[in-house]
Amino acid sequence: MMVGAENVPAAERLDRTVLPIRQPKLPAITALDARNVAAPPRFEISAPRGAPNVLILLIDDLGFGMSSVFGGPIRMPTAERLAANGLRYNHFHTTALCSPTRTALLSGRNHHMNNMGGITEIATAFPGNTGQRPNEVAPLAEMLRLNGYSTGFFGKNHETATWEVSPSGPTDRWPTRSGFDKFYGFIGGETNQWSPLVYDGLTQVELPQDSNYHFMNDMTNQAIHWMRSQKSLTPDKPFFIYFAPGATHAPHHVPKEWIAKYKGQFDGGWDRFREETLARQIKLGVVPEGTALAPKPEAIKDWDKLTADERKLFTRQMEIFAGFGEYTDSEIGRLLRALEETGQMNDTLIFYILGDNGTSAEGGPNGLFNEYTYFNHVPESVESILQHFDELGGPMSYNHMAAGWAVAGDTPFAWTKQVASNFGGTRNGLVIHWPKGISSRGELRSQFHHVIDVTPTVLEAAKLPEPKVVNGSKQEPIEGVSMVYSFEDANAKGRHHVQYFEIMGNRGIYADGWLAGTVHRAPWEYEPRRTLVDDKWELYDARTDFSLVNDLAGKNPAKLKQLQDLFLKEAVKYRVLPIDDRLLERLNPATAGRPDLMAGRTSLTVYEGMKGMSENVFINTKNRSHSITASVEIPEGGADGVLLAQAGRFGGWSLYMKDGKPTYTYNFVGLQRFTVSSPEPLAAGTATVRYEFDYDGGGPGKGGTGRLLVNGKPVAQGRIDHTQCCVFSADEGADVGMDDGTPVSEDYKAGDNAFTGKIQRITIELAQQKLGTAAEEASGVVRRAD
Numbered sequence: 001m002m003v004g005a006e007n008v009p010a011a012e013r014l015d016r017t018v019l020p021i022r023q024p025k026l027p028a029i030t031a032l033d034a035r036n037v038a039a040p041p042r043f044e045i046s047a048p049r050g051a052p053n054v055l056i057l058l059i060d061d062l063g064f065g066m067s068s069v070f071g072g073p074i075r076m077p078t079a080e081r082l083a084a085n086g087l088r089y090n091h092f093h094t095t096a097l098c099s100p101t102r103t104a105l106l107s108g109r110n111h112h113m114n115n116m117g118g119i120t121e122i123a124t125a126f127p128g129n130t131g132q133r134p135n136e137v138a139p140l141a142e143m144l145r146l147n148g149y150s151t152g153f154f155g156k157n158h159e160t161a162t163w164e165v166s167p168s169g170p171t172d173r174w175p176t177r178s179g180f181d182k183f184y185g186f187i188g189g190e191t192n193q194w195s196p197l198v199y200d201g202l203t204q205v206e207l208p209q210d211s212n213y214h215f216m217n218d219m220t221n222q223a224i225h226w227m228r229s230q231k232s233l234t235p236d237k238p239f240f241i242y243f244a245p246g247a248t249h250a251p252h253h254v255p256k257e258w259i260a261k262y263k264g265q266f267d268g269g270w271d272r273f274r275e276e277t278l279a280r281q282i283k284l285g286v287v288p289e290g291t292a293l294a295p296k297p298e299a300i301k302d303w304d305k306l307t308a309d310e311r312k313l314f315t316r317q318m319e320i321f322a323g324f325g326e327y328t329d330s331e332i333g334r335l336l337r338a339l340e341e342t343g344q345m346n347d348t349l350i351f352y353i354l355g356d357n358g359t360s361a362e363g364g365p366n367g368l369f370n371e372y373t374y375f376n377h378v379p380e381s382v383e384s385i386l387q388h389f390d391e392l393g394g395p396m397s398y399n400h401m402a403a404g405w406a407v408a409g410d411t412p413f414a415w416t417k418q419v420a421s422n423f424g425g426t427r428n429g430l431v432i433h434w435p436k437g438i439s440s441r442g443e444l445r446s447q448f449h450h451v452i453d454v455t456p457t458v459l460e461a462a463k464l465p466e467p468k469v470v471n472g473s474k475q476e477p478i479e480g481v482s483m484v485y486s487f488e489d490a491n492a493k494g495r496h497h498v499q500y501f502e503i504m505g506n507r508g509i510y511a512d513g514w515l516a517g518t519v520h521r522a523p524w525e526y527e528p529r530r531t532l533v534d535d536k537w538e539l540y541d542a543r544t545d546f547s548l549v550n551d552l553a554g555k556n557p558a559k560l561k562q563l564q565d566l567f568l569k570e571a572v573k574y575r576v577l578p579i580d581d582r583l584l585e586r587l588n589p590a591t592a593g594r595p596d597l598m599a600g601r602t603s604l605t606v607y608e609g610m611k612g613m614s615e616n617v618f619i620n621t622k623n624r625s626h627s628i629t630a631s632v633e634i635p636e637g638g639a640d641g642v643l644l645a646q647a648g649r650f651g652g653w654s655l656y657m658k659d660g661k662p663t664y665t666y667n668f669v670g671l672q673r674f675t676v677s678s679p680e681p682l683a684a685g686t687a688t689v690r691y692e693f694d695y696d697g698g699g700p701g702k703g704g705t706g707r708l709l710v711n712g713k714p715v716a717q718g719r720i721d722h723t724q725c726c727v728f729s730a731d732e733g734a735d736v737g738m739d740d741g742t743p744v745s746e747d748y749k750a751g752d753n754a755f756t757g758k759i760q761r762i763t764i765e766l767a768q769q770k771l772g773t774a775a776e777e778a779s780g781v782v783r784r785a786d
Contacts, residue, residue, distance in 0.1 A: 017468045019138075019146040021045055047148035047238050051462040052437060053348040054144070054240045055339075056454065057332055058105065059325075060098070060156060060249040063359030063424070065274075065411030066325060070354065070429040071281030072409070073265065073273065074325040078333035079352055079431055084442045086350070086433030087487065090286045093450045093510075094357050096418055096425035096503045098189055098249075099158050101356040101451055106139045106159075106242070108455030108478035110500070112575045113137055118504055119189055120162050121616070122586035125593025128575030131161040133173055138470035140455045141179025144240045147464055150230045152182040154223040155244035158189045162616035163595045176201045180242070184222040188614070191215065191246050191731040193253035194395035195648075195741045195750065197612055204612050209751040214255065216247055220331040224338040231342050238462075243335065247328040248321060250360065250371050250400040254393050258323035266318040269303030269311065270408035271296075273318075277411040285444055286429075287412060291546045294414035294424070299365070299524060300404045309382050310366075313389070317367045317401035320393040347436045349461050351454055355428035359409030361416040361523040363400035370398045370670045372651045375727040376701060378669050395742075398650045398670070403524055412547035420501035421508035421517025421538075423548060437461060438487045445486050447494035448510065452480030460484045479574075500570040505532060505581030509567035513543035516553075516563035520581060528581050537564060587726070602766040606644070608759040611735040615727065618646065618734045621653075623725060625695040625704070625767035628655055629688060631760040636684045639757030641748070643689065644764075645735050647728035648742035655691055656739070657682070657755065658747050662689045662708050662715070665745040668722045673745065676706045676718035686760075687711055693720070695767075701725030736762060 014021055023043045031037040066072040069079040069088065094101040099119040100111030107114055112128035114137055123131025133139070141151045153175045160173045165187050175183035184200050191197065196215045198205040207213060223243055230239050247254075266273065274293055281287035306314070332352075339345045368374055369385045369392065391397045406416040413424030420426060430449075432438070459466060460482040468475055481495045501508045501517065505528055508517025518535040521528045530536065539553040539560045553560050571577050580586065589596035597617045598604065604619040630643045638660035645654035650670040656663055660681025666674045682689070690709040696702040701723055708716040732741045738754045739745075 016147060017465050019143065019467045019470045021146065045146070045148045048463040051149075051238050051464070052434065053238045053344055054149075054458050054462070055348050055350045056105070056242050057350065057352045058102070058242070058244040058356055059328060059354050060244070060246060060356055061360045061417060062248050062325060062355035062428070063406065063409035063411075063416065064355070064413065064427045064429055065277045065281070066359060066409040067354045067429060069431060070286050071277050071284050072411075073277065074322045076326060076329035076354075078329045078336060079354065082350060082352055082433040083431045085435065086431055086438060087440060087443055087445050088286060089430040089432065089445045089447075089449060091446050091448045092353075092428055092430035093423070093426045093448070093499065094355065094428050095451065096357045096420035096501060096506065098356055100503065102244070103133060103159050105353075105451040105454055106141065107133070107137050108140065108452050108480045109137050109476055110452060110479055110574045112502075113476055113479065116159070117502070117576070117580070118586070120158060120160065121189070122504075122583075123161065123592065123594045124580055124586060126578060126580065129580060131594060133159070133178075135471070135473040136476045138467065138473070138475060139179045140458060141240060141242065142470060143179070143459070143464070143467055144462070145179050145181065146470070147462070148237065150234065150237055150239045151180045152223065152226045152230070152239065153180040153185065153242045153244070154219045154226075155185045156191070156246045156249075157183075157185055157187045160187055161594075162614070163589075163597050165614055166597065166617040168597070171202060174202060182226050184219060184226075185244070186215075186246065186731060188730045190249050190251065192251060192398065192742065193246060196246075197731045197733065197741060214253070216245055216328055216331050219243075219245065220334055223335055227338060227344075228342060231344060243332070245328050245331075248324045250363065251398040252317075252320045252324050252393060252401065253395070254320060254324040254327050256394070258327040259320050259393055260323075261326065262319040262322040265322070266315045267311075269306070269314075270300075270404040271303045273405075273408040274411045277408070281412065288546050291412055292549050293412050294547045294549050296407050297414060297522060299522065300407050301365075303404075307382075309386060313382055313386055314367065314402050314404065316389065316392060317399070318405050320399065321401050321405065323393070345435070348434070349437060349458065350431075350433040352431040352433070353428060353451075354430070357417040357428070358413075358419070358425040359406040359416055360400070361403035361406035361418075363402055363406070364524050365403060367402040368400040370650050371400050372398065372724070372727060372729065373669045373671070374400075376651070376669055376724045377726070378671070396649070414548070415519065416523060418503055418506060418523040419519055420503040420506045421519055423515070423542075425506070426501055432483070432487075434461070440488055440490075443490055445490060447483075447486050447492065448496050448499070448513075449483055449494075450480065450496060450499050452478075453483050453496060454480070456480045456482040457484055498566065498570065500567055500574065500576065502571070502576050502579065504583070505579055507567065507579065509563050509570065510542070511563060511566055513541065514559065514563060515540045515542050515548065516560055516567070526583070532579055532581060539563070603763060605761050605763045606734075606736045607761055608737040608755075611738065611740050612733040613735075614733045615729070619764050619766065621693075621764065621766065622723065623695065623700045623702075626693055627765045627767070628691045628762065629765070630655065630690070630762045631686070631688055633686050633758040633760065634682045634684050635757055638681050638684070639755060641755035641757075642735070642737065642739040642753045643755055643759060644762050645739035645744050646733070648732040648739070648744055650729065650742070651724050652728045652732070652744045654739055654744035655689070656745070656748065656753070657757075662710060663747065664691045664706055664708060665747065666706070666720045666723065667744045669724060672722065674706070674718065674720040675745070676708055676716050678708055678710060678715040680715065682710065695723075
């Protein structure tokens with residue numbers, strides 16, 4: 001039978017609380033000849049009658065005060081059109097950080113219940129923080145797929161455990177094993193928009209060598225193609241598309257013409273930005289009349305006290321970010337036009353979520369030309385960044401903006417991404433659009449809601465029950481509440497009464513209009529301000545204090561104590577405890593307690609064709625002596641190309657052949673390149689090329705001496721003054737027989753550097769560690785949260 005078809009009323013009586021829906025048992029057939037018996041009805045799962053298409057649009061690192069639809073200066077006409085014909089929510093909240101928000105959004109459960117208390121790179125051994133979504137928390141995509149939806153995911157994932165991102169798997173938590181029929185995107189927390197590492201399902205994509213390529217455009221093309229194909233072949237089958245750009249997360253990469261649209265528009269600086277944005281917010285009605293600006297954090301300088309060079313650089317940074325935001329919205333507009341052209345817009349339930357947390361302040365006081373300098377404790381001055389002024393936003397940069405713009409982008413609040421205790425870190429604009437299902441147009445909704453409310457909203461709109469068992473696993477109850485009650489009633493009483501927040505010690509609790517919380521560490525601070533026990537808590541009545549400027553902790557200690565007790569109760573209930581505010585230790589798998597594919601290993605042998613191996617699954621040569629030995633075959637006439645490379649233009653290393661000569665280049669955060677090269681080319685035949693690095697020791701990030709040997713004989717030696725202590729790249733991996741993505745060395749070109757001989761094997765061996773303390777062995781530096 002056609003389950004769910006309109007002419008089969010029995011379909012409405014199916015038990016959809018157990019997924020997959022069980023196929024009914026058919027009686028045995030006793031007839032010998034098929035001509036003498038009717039075939040049994042065909043069993044097929046269809047979505048309930050009237051179930052809409054679902055499109056979730058999630059922008060990255062865009063704060064409440066950035067987009068024009070919520071009063072910000074970044075023109076986002078697509079979002080504005082949806083809001084004019086739909087609903088705007090001005091009390092919608094995220095978790096304050098990337099991976100936690102995304103898992104909560106796509107499951108309807110709090111981020112710790114997804115084991116995603118932080119980003120995947122800082123997972124620990126504690127429940128709530130393991131980085132692996134449990135089987136008891138089925139994702140929304142799987143619920144919909146098993147109920148007859150087609151499901152597609154385009155863009156940023158960052159929900160797969162770091163040690164599972166390798167050919168060895170397991171792939172259980174990759175998108176195509178998490179309910180999505182189609183995935184086209186990147187796995188980590190950020191990507192080079194000009195040269196990303198992209199997967200189609202489980203397979204790495206070979207990108208075109210096109211100077212105009214940009215991932216935002218590519219992922220939009222892919223989403224449009226998939227949607228059109230799905231509706232062409234199965235027009236009556238609803239789809240679920242999760243469209244999650246890497247924009248506007250760093251690096252801020254955008255075509256120059258979009259940057260030019262904002263030239264001179266931020267010359268007034270971030271203080272004027274905040275004032276003008278608040279005025280527009282009040283005029284739009286997304287912020288109440290009389291709302292005051294929360295004071296900036298002390299670390300953010302007043303604009304009128306900056307130097308001329310600082311103002312020149314900082315205004316350019318915001319022009320780039322704004323162009324990135326508008327460009328992203330325009331690409332989303334292309335996707336929506338395709339929906340209209342295929343006749344799907346009227347019955348597509350759209351959630352346009354303007355940020356997965358507040359704007360990122362992780363660029364620090366000056367912003368960055370190369371974000372990886374921050375990861376490796378290499379300071380960038382305003383003067384040094386200005387040397388690359390014209391490159392910012394383009395393929396030769398990996399840029400971020402100054403923290404002052406992040407605070408401005410979260411107007412009218414004080415704080416930013418990572419600060420889960422303040423609405424600046426958690427409040428994001430939401431637009432909901434569904435012409436067939438919502439008759440209200442252009443209205444505002446002010447009920448408190450959270451990303452965990454999206455999944456139950458989708459289920460109710462699709463007439464689907466909350467599943468109790470999925471793929472044999474009894475499910476944790478959905479913790480969000482549906483927002484459908486608010487669709488037609490602006491004055492409906494809110495149903496989301498209590499919500500905890502916690503990210504690496506920054507924590508808070510919302511309860512029926514009250515907010516209590518503590519800023520345990522600012523995004524630009526490496527150490528907590530106090531111990532967890534000694535944290536200073538603040539108390540706000542958010543019903544009358546929209547921007548959180550009147551701290552009532554001293555005036556109402558009883559209420560504060562009540563909320564602190566409630567936080568602890570919720571923290572126990574949702575696996576938040578113990579709170580882990582460590583940074584250094586959580587970056588090191590050994591001290592964090594998470595799995596490590598290279599744990600205990602001092603050597604790794606790789607083979608030709610292995611590529612895209614991230615730092616989390618590749619042997620770690622940083623901060624220690626090591627060797628790289630390549631067994632190769634050289635054809636007559638010699639060979640050129642890359643033997644083994646890790647990362648790319650913004651930091652990494654490469655062992656390669658140039659003009660037939662063995663060569664090693666160490667690229668120190670894109671600022672300096674150190675090269676050791678043989679004076680003679682290799683002769684035809686088999687050969688062994690070996691690179692040895694003798695690390696100076698004495699702490700992380702020190703230099704050393706590099707040596708090249710051919711068939712056991714030394715041929716070249718050179719000094720490498722500095723090395724990267726902590727990270728090479730978030731998205732560019734190690735490649736054998738090529739340097740995929742951006743090139744480590746300018747001695748060869750991107751996309752045209754494959755080794756022209758034959759590689760038998762390459763072995764990387766680690767020598768005895770020369771670091772001193774356990775902290776140094778853990779890499780000795782704090783990495784930015786993505």
